[in-house]
Amino acid sequence: MSAIKRLCYSCDLKDDPQLIEKYKEYHAAGNAWPEITRSIKDAGIIDMEIYLTGNRLFMIMEVDETFDHEKKARMDAENPKVKEWEKLMDTFQQRLPWAENGQKWVPLEQIFKLE
Incomplete structure (x- = not known):
């Protein structure tokens, strides 16, 4: 079991x-480009879910043992459709004030888990 x-x-x-x-329209069921969902998988x-409150997004991903951030970044950089999608999404998104230079999605720190 993985x-x-x-x-x-x-x-x-x-x-x-x-x-x-x-932005919500682009992410509604069936509207994300198939090349994007394929690259994610x-x-x-x-699994990936995105939640919205006000203008703040929260993304929750479940990944298997093959997932690697650097590998995903390389795959995205080599995929013209992913680059096109990211450029389009940049027209809607803005960086969090504490994001590092060039960082779009900032990792959340887990501070509680129900035991």
């Missing part, structure tokens, strides 16, 4: 109701 790991991230959208609605991501 080990599944949960990774959580946050990112902000530009605080514009029209842009937020358009090919990277070892078993």
